[in-house]
Amino acid sequence: MLIKNALIVDYRGARKEDVLIEEGKIVDTGRFEKERDNTVNAEGKILIPSFCNMHTHIGMTFLRNKGEGLTLHEWLNKVIWPYERKAKEIKGIIYISALVGIMEALRSGITCINDMYFNMEEVKKAVEEAGIKALLTPDICIGNEGMNEVEKLLNEKSNNIKIGIGCHSIYTCKREMLEKALELSKKKDIHIHIHVAETRKELFDSLKRFGKRPVEYLDEMNFIYQKTILTHASWVTKREIRIIGERKATVVHNPTSNLKLATGGIMPFEEYVKADANTTIGTDSVASNNSMDMFEAMKTAGLLQKHKYWNASSGNPSIILKSATYNGFKALGFKSGLIEKGYNADLILLKPDENMHPLNNPLTAIVYSGKPYNVEKVWVNGKIVYEEGEFPTIDKERVLEDFNEKMNEFAGLS
Amino acid sequence: MLIKNALIVDYRGARKEDVLIEEGKIVDTGRFEKERDNTVNAEGKILIPSFCNMHTHIGMTFLRNKGEGLTLHEWLNKVIWPYERKAKEIKGIIYISALVGIMEALRSGITCINDMYFNMEEVKKAVEEAGIKALLTPDICIGNEGMNEVEKLLNEKSNNIKIGIGCHSIYTCKREMLEKALELSKKKDIHIHIHVAETRKELFDSLKRFGKRPVEYLDEMNFIYQKTILTHASWVTKREIRIIGERKATVVHNPTSNLKLATGGIMPFEEYVKADANTTIGTDSVASNNSMDMFEAMKTAGLLQKHKYWNASSGNPSIILKSATYNGFKALGFKSGLIEKGYNADLILLKPDENMHPLNNPLTAIVYSGKPYNVEKVWVNGKIVYEEGEFPTIDKERVLEDFNEKMNEFAGLS
Numbered sequence: 001m002l003i004k005n006a007l008i009v010d011y012r013g014a015r016k017e018d019v020l021i022e023e024g025k026i027v028d029t030g031r032f033e034k035e036r037d038n039t040v041n042a043e044g045k046i047l048i049p050s051f052c053n054m055h056t057h058i059g060m061t062f063l064r065n066k067g068e069g070l071t072l073h074e075w076l077n078k079v080i081w082p083y084e085r086k087a088k089e090i091k092g093i094i095y096i097s098a099l100v101g102i103m104e105a106l107r108s109g110i111t112c113i114n115d116m117y118f119n120m121e122e123v124k125k126a127v128e129e130a131g132i133k134a135l136l137t138p139d140i141c142i143g144n145e146g147m148n149e150v151e152k153l154l155n156e157k158s159n160n161i162k163i164g165i166g167c168h169s170i171y172t173c174k175r176e177m178l179e180k181a182l183e184l185s186k187k188k189d190i191h192i193h194i195h196v197a198e199t200r201k202e203l204f205d206s207l208k209r210f211g212k213r214p215v216e217y218l219d220e221m222n223f224i225y226q227k228t229i230l231t232h233a234s235w236v237t238k239r240e241i242r243i244i245g246e247r248k249a250t251v252v253h254n255p256t257s258n259l260k261l262a263t264g265g266i267m268p269f270e271e272y273v274k275a276d277a278n279t280t281i282g283t284d285s286v287a288s289n290n291s292m293d294m295f296e297a298m299k300t301a302g303l304l305q306k307h308k309y310w311n312a313s314s315g316n317p318s319i320i321l322k323s324a325t326y327n328g329f330k331a332l333g334f335k336s337g338l339i340e341k342g343y344n345a346d347l348i349l350l351k352p353d354e355n356m357h358p359l360n361n362p363l364t365a366i367v368y369s370g371k372p373y374n375v376e377k378v379w380v381n382g383k384i385v386y387e388e389g390e391f392p393t394i395d396k397e398r399v400l401e402d403f404n405e406k407m408n409e410f411a412g413l414s
Numbered sequence: 415m416l417i418k419n420a421l422i423v424d425y426r427g428a429r430k431e432d433v434l435i436e437e438g439k440i441v442d443t444g445r446f447e448k449e450r451d452n453t454v455n456a457e458g459k460i461l462i463p464s465f466c467n468m469h470t471h472i473g474m475t476f477l478r479n480k481g482e483g484l485t486l487h488e489w490l491n492k493v494i495w496p497y498e499r500k501a502k503e504i505k506g507i508i509y510i511s512a513l514v515g516i517m518e519a520l521r522s523g524i525t526c527i528n529d530m531y532f533n534m535e536e537v538k539k540a541v542e543e544a545g546i547k548a549l550l551t552p553d554i555c556i557g558n559e560g561m562n563e564v565e566k567l568l569n570e571k572s573n574n575i576k577i578g579i580g581c582h583s584i585y586t587c588k589r590e591m592l593e594k595a596l597e598l599s600k601k602k603d604i605h606i607h608i609h610v611a612e613t614r615k616e617l618f619d620s621l622k623r624f625g626k627r628p629v630e631y632l633d634e635m636n637f638i639y640q641k642t643i644l645t646h647a648s649w650v651t652k653r654e655i656r657i658i659g660e661r662k663a664t665v666v667h668n669p670t671s672n673l674k675l676a677t678g679g680i681m682p683f684e685e686y687v688k689a690d691a692n693t694t695i696g697t698d699s700v701a702s703n704n705s706m707d708m709f710e711a712m713k714t715a716g717l718l719q720k721h722k723y724w725n726a727s728s729g730n731p732s733i734i735l736k737s738a739t740y741n742g743f744k745a746l747g748f749k750s751g752l753i754e755k756g757y758n759a760d761l762i763l764l765k766p767d768e769n770m771h772p773l774n775n776p777l778t779a780i781v782y783s784g785k786p787y788n789v790e791k792v793w794v795n796g797k798i799v800y801e802e803g804e805f806p807t808i809d810k811e812r813v814l815e816d817f818n819e820k821m822n823e824f825a826g827l828s
Binding site: 061062064065066068069070071074075100101103104107256258259260261262264266286289290291292293296299300303304306307309310311312313314316317353354355357358359360361364365368369371372373396399400403404407 | 475476478479480482483484485488489514515517518521670672673674675676678680700703704705706707710713714717718720721723724725726727728730731767768769771772773774775778779782783785786787810813814817818821
């Protein structure tokens with residue numbers, strides 16, 4: 001496939017070149033006079049790497065807009081956990097929730113998710129059918145079933161799907177579970193994915209129970225290393241930021257979720273950049289967002305940094321775009337996120353509608369003006385997975401019907 | 415026209431009814447068995463009032479993404495004002511900018527703008543052609559030409575277009591100009607629209623120059639009354655909030671603009687609600703946003719309140735929706751913003767795509783999950799002005815071509 005005449009933008013900047021794709025990979029960029037059988041004329045359009053949404057619970061889509069107006073701990077105890085216990089009685093609700101979530105994700109150009117949940121077999125099935133990429137991290141804090149899931153799924157991983165270990169948090173996972181997770185992570189060379197330092201309550205409880213701040217508590221057991229993905233990581237000291245940077249770990253900023261659950265602390269994203277941590281961006285679940293839209297996540301992340309430091313030059317669009325693309329894929333071990341020879345053809349073609357006129361600065365335009373309605377085509381490994389409102393790999397009508405049926409079944413259970 | 419079977423949602427809640435529209439007005443809601451010649455089957459769709467964007471400079475669209483990374487005062491002095499002086503040499507650039515801005519506005523269901531700028535004749539032409547509504551407030555702080563514009567336009571107002579007076583700010587408008595504006599406002603019973611208490615610098619300078627805080631300074635000359643629209647109004651004391659509430663004035667929250675320009679203070683929106691001020695929402699110009707999307711504005715406004723007060727129950731979606739619809743129209747004197755007999759048929763039909771599945775709570779779904787891509791149709795006075803990516807009143811291709819030409823002319827001037 002040849003994509004001709006697009007304005008190519010990745011976090012390094014903009015250039016006008018053609019992109020030659022073979023067997024799912026970018027094999028060259030430059031100027032190619034000879035037309036291919038499969039040539040996409042992208043004159044006047046913008047080609048960017050697709051997004052890696054570094055923190056989701058995509059099976060939670062059935063809980064969208066539930067528990068509105070509650071803080072994290074009320075929301076978990078009063079709404080989310082009771083409903084999730086109920087959902088375990090409904091086979092297939094996680095699968096169909098994941099498909100609905102993936103459609104929403106694709107509409108904003110997300111082609112890879114880092115996901116933590118239960119019943120991850122069902123999420124895996126949805127991810128495979130949709131043809132996207134994922135790191136799936138079953139939550140082992142919920143009991144033996146979680147660890148069993150990890151071990152079972154490890155036998156079924158594929159080029160597009162990686163398996164890791166989810167540890168919900170230091171307040172739901174006992175120390176021996178965390179140590180067991182770390183041991184397995186090192187032994188199998190797989191990721192650990194954990195919520196940490198999300199709220200002030202978590203920080204206070206950690207100081208009280210462990211005599212240490214959350215990141216220090218984890219670091220004491222060598223939990224934080226290159227395969228560790230720390231999500232939220234907002235209530236941290238400069239020392240904790242330095243630790244995370246030195247360990248070359250990945251942090252995930254979920255700006256909308258933090259605001260929605262009124263966690264109070266804005267993640268010091270730019271300090272992580274300076275400390276050389278691998279900074280990435282996530283939407284979190286639609287139950288704590290209430291959307292899965294990476295354009296929204298990028299813009300909100302950038303704006304919050306400007307606000308936090310009273311510095312309009314914060315939220316640099318190149319760093320934001322890098323965090324939403326290249327850094328996420330790098331964390332998960334996928335060679336995507338740059339438009340460059342040797343990288344996977346995980347791409348978005350944007351049509352710059354009136355909302356991107358004038359373009360002026362392409363990086364700014366993508367990060368601060370871009371909207372899902374600008375997304376015209378999305379490719380994973382050179383294969384179309386979204387095109388102008390249509391999902392070639394998903395039967396949208398059927399999925400929404402099945403979803404509504406499952407929701408009725410769910411409502412009937414209460 | 416009959417809109418059948420929609421889920422009707424306005425700030426008061428949701429109900430399933432049909433809506434009967436005649437001569438641009440809602441004449442009845444309820445159940446109507448008899449089909450009309452013009453019946454819209456809205457089964458499975460959501461009908462909401464259209465949005466009133468209470469603070470824009472829509473002619474500024476040509477400056478989108480310019481001056482990225484600057485705080486308000488640098489941004490005005492180094493980028494915006496010099497470019498605007500240049501733009502005055504290009505006839506028609508404000509007109510074509512306004513049309514591009516209106517297309518973007520319509521895509522998120524905005525049918526009414528409260529606009530402050532220069533060359534407002536050109537904005538008026540664009541607003542009329544597009545068939546939307548507006549309060550146009552030429553900025554009188556830029557010299558005599560502003561006041562002349564107000565007086566000229568006052569002879570040309572129409573049912574859809576109201577004329578008011580724009581006073582940029584207390585730091586650009588001399589006291590005698592503010593007093594002159596107030597006198598004309600009272601005499602003609604027209605609105606005054608002013609930026610106030612936007613930044614800490616404005617507050618400090620006001621204390622130094624006038625010995626008073628910005629709102630107190632204005633109130634001393636009786637500037638704040640029912641026809642006054644105070645935009646930003648973020649750096650305020652409880653006393654200033656009380657004054658604004660007692661005067662029954664309107665305040666406009668522009669959450670994205672405030673974050674982008676790193677103004678530091680989050681507008682105490684909910685305190686204004688409690689003080690009985692007329693709270694409304696705006697996007698500000700795309701030069702300080704960088705979008706014109708009321709779904710984004712509503713969500714950001716709500717999320718910032720949750721964050722500001724560390725209270726997840728802040729950002730109540732009914733109050734946010736009321737501020738984005740009913741309160742804005744009420745401020746400007748248009749009978750729109752409710753789906754009720756006697757109101758104008760200024761409406762949006764939303765298709766709840768996967769991003770609104772499950773709906774769970776309709777008000778929450780609209781305010782926190784809604785996106786421009788959910789907007790299927792937009793009506794002003796019962797007339798379609800947007801439908802599935804098309805603008806029946808605007809020749810999009812021609813407008814974007816003309817806009818690009820003007821931008822080239824503009825670039826050639828430097």
